[in-house]
Amino acid sequence: MVRISVVATVKNEASSIGRLLDSLAAQSRTPDEVVIADGGSTDGTLDRLRAERRFPLTVIEAPGTNISQGRNRAIAAARGEIIAVTDAGVRLHPDWLRHLLRPFEERPETVAVAGFFLPDPFTPFEVAMAATVLPERRDIRPDRFWPSSRSVAFRKWAWEAVGGYPEWLDYCEDLVFDFALYERFGPFAFAPEAVVYFRPRQSMRAFFLQYYRYARGDGKADLWRLRHAVRYATYLGLVPALALLSLQVHPACALGYLLGGFLYLRAPYRRLFRLWEGYPWPERLHMLAWVPLIRLWGDLAKMIGYPVGGLWRWRHLRGTRRLHGSTRLAPAMDPLP
Incomplete structure (x- = not known):
């Protein structure tokens, strides 16, 4: 056997x-x-x-x-x-x-x-x-x-x-x-x-640290470039652009936030509606309120962690090239594209 x-x-x-x-x-x-x-x-x-x-x-x-x-x-x-x-x-x-x-x-x-x-x-x-x-x-x-x-x-x-x-x-x-x-x-x-x-993280502080570390690891390993780029483009480009359009073009442009929020939170709320069975309604209302806060907090942690990992990677590769003329990070596993 x-x-x-x-x-x-x-x-x-x-x-x-x-x-x-x-x-x-x-x-x-x-x-x-x-x-x-x-x-x-x-x-x-x-x-x-x-x-x-x-x-x-x-x-x-x-x-x-x-x-x-x-x-x-x-x-x-x-x-x-x-x-x-x-x-x-x-x-x-x-x-x-x-x-x-x-x-x-x-x-x-x-x-x-x-x-x-x-x-x-x-x-x-x-x-x-x-x-x-x-x-x-x-x-x-x-x-x-x-x-x-x-x-x-x-x-x-x-x-x-x-x-x-x-x-x-x-x-x-x-x-x-x-x-x-x-x-x-x-x-x-x-x-x-x-x-x-x-067991999920038990506090927002522990969750932030978890997702910061995950994103820092993404930056170190050069993972999910497009996914992180979309996140930066959404928060630093699309969100302020909608605010500007609603102020200078037409207030109805702010409805874009509703559409974005629906797409952003649809999957978490779908899962929540199956997980909260047996909980009283006051606690369910708290859960409903926590979901968008957790999502935003996690995105913030990722947006801070990813460039930290990317900087580590850039420094490491620069030193590796200078010392060895190679971009290899590990002797038996090369994650570089």
Whole structure:
């Protein structure tokens, strides 16, 4: 039988590590081993990991490492032929691993499998956050779905073939890894039933930092140029242009804001109407109000983070060209166009 290793990285996850470990212990398909890299926890996370006895667990202490470095260390130490990757802060469906492995069993030529994730909100604010930022299954095109490393599996030799996760990236590393696997081996098999439950950010401050870091990673890796350009053009061009037209041409031009708002918020509200079942109307009204604020706040975070990452990239490439005459950022994975 093929040996299966589950890997994850953690850092200061004392408040959530129990949910991950409990859900690993409850898997209908038990992993042959679990390898977790700790990036330098100081809050008791390591104590909780060391006390785990319900399944074979190897803990790698790697203080100062980023997520990519931690994952690569955990995968290098894993003995499984297939690596299933998840993340701190999630809760796994009891059949997560069984569903994630099914494409490998049904089609031996399968190299990588994309699982899925669903929101696990605890408060009305988190329901609004989930509706605003997390996709539904119906939003996904399986042949072009780039899985989060909250729920993905691949053959260890494929990880080696593409050079592992890009250690020069601290965020968006899983996307660059996805692209490398896709370019080398083709589309991921899609296993939407391989679900992990992900708790959304619990405050606007934490959400801003998350999206700032995501966008900074986009800038570093040179991802989604058009998407970011459209965002800047909308906020810095279209929005003020409509204001000017409504003042100097005709007030009816301001109706463009209504059309734009409808297009901008249609998908989040559609998701919200399915997520808020069971909540009383006063809390639903709060959710309705939070959605546009969350959307705007996230866009602001992205607009600040992206040029920071782009500046890092420009400086790094300039230094690389000067020292080595090359634009290569990683020895085994080159994200440059």
